[in-house]
Amino acid sequence: MGMVRPMKFGALSLPDRESRMVCRSILLDMLGEATLNVMDGDLTGVTGLFWKYISLSLTTIYFPKSALHLSASGVNSADIVILRAIDGPLSVRHRKVLAQLQPRDVIFVPADAACEITLSNGGRLDLAHLPGYAMGAIRDRLKPLCMQILPADCLPLGLLTNYAGYLLRQEYQSEREAAMMVAHFYDLLPILIRQISSDSLENLPQGRLSSIKSIIEANMARSGFSISDVADAQGITTRAVQKFFSREGTTFSRYVLERRLELAKSMMLTEGGSLSISQIAYSVGFNDLSYFNRTFRSRYGVRPSDLRRAAASQL
Template sequence: MLGEATITVEDGDLAGVTGLVWKHENLSLATVYLPKTPLRLTAHGIGRPDIAMLRATDGTLIVHHRKHTFELEPRDVIILPTDMASEIILPEGGRLDCAHLPHAALTLARKSIDRILLRPFSAECLPLQLLTHYAGYLLQQDHQDKEHATMMVAHFYSLLPVLARYGNEVAPSAVPQNRIEAIKAMVEENLADGAFSIADVARTEGITPRAIQKLFSRTGTTFSRYVLERRLVLAKSLILAENTATPISQIVYSVGFNDLSYFNRTFRSRYGIRPTDLRRMTAPDEAKNL
């Protein structure tokens, strides 16, 4: 469904994995019961503009696709093109559901599909609930005649324009630009606070942490990733400042990091150089000779 894939399990193995599969020429469905341990699935894509719908039911689902990152709550759904590679992370492992819609079957629904690609949908979305109920019904049917199966697939596809309309209706209110900007401003004000968390933002804004995650997901990142990036940028600017007398460890704690080794790892991963080496390279000659 997603092309050749590699699954990496953090603790344990894939022995005992079970699942359900249902196939029709215009729709394929699968439910895989994976170990309940953190795992990562790297899918290489199939080189065609088919569509995949993904959801995890036992925990959050994190998807990296192109330059986008999506973090979904249990049973939320993301719709992805399958022509390129994707990285799928299940921090808690567990059940993963997938639907594959081939390009040839999408001709009539192409405009609707284009409007919902790379869009996360809440499990509370009614059109989505109808789609998943149809999928669940089909997966549990061992013996179906072709006419019955074709009719059910047609119903499945008829709901895609409804899902697209739902997405258009909720988009303006679901992602208010002033709210995301207000949250980003709050992040800037609290970068030095190592205890600052999404719960603090939720209390101030009067919304749930899940709603905040959805806001950041639609901008192509996550709340924690955004905060980390801002702290790294601030730390780098302070390290490069003229006053080289300030110890790097002091800078690290002043921008909200609570763990020096974690900072060093993430800084090197982000910028390709250790903080101490960066300072040494940019320090005045007299400082280098001390």
């Protein structure tokens, strides 16, 4: 009977070029072609562990303790990659969605398109690659979880990461043991889905609303940005999006308008006369200057030009 062994890669003495080659080869099947940029320094000294079975791949990469940005092309399939950073915040952008995670929070990322990953402090990054063919019907049930921030204290999630850690750190497993552990890993996914769904009914509306608001902030400058874009990004209906805002006594459209006006006002106060009114209006998503002037005056009781003039006189 064959053995399945984790592979140790890298070394503290491994130079930048070789470290990049190792990382790219490890990430290729998981995220596609990857480009790594270290904000201060290089990738010298990358180390890690890699474990691969026919229906599951796992890796832990120890990057230098410096801000790092990773761009990946995607693998154009129904695969999903689970990500977790340990030593600092993690941000992930996939299509129109930007998620910002705290250390040890987890996110499920579809591997079907390009994504951008930023480790603010560098350090340890954990990845699990779930091939589409291995997930089967559970893949559709996982869709609502994708690009949602899953807190580190979620019990089924803790069990998943414990299984992954066991597989990576054991010297070897027999084929039978590996198959059993992978089966248990996948058996935990329906439990995780039920847990998150149950929490959503009681504890997660605010978390989902925060995620929706993050999408709005990231797309504020797009004049054509709509509730449909948010619904598509979240995997829910437009009616569900409206319900989140109705709980706060507002609507999606009213919230977006208020945020655009707040941002425009902030720019006038900080930029002074360096930007024209039209530049400010267009930069926060307005495409009708008359409408912007009218709604701004209605909201703040002052014309945008008067506020900008007053702010400029204080600089």
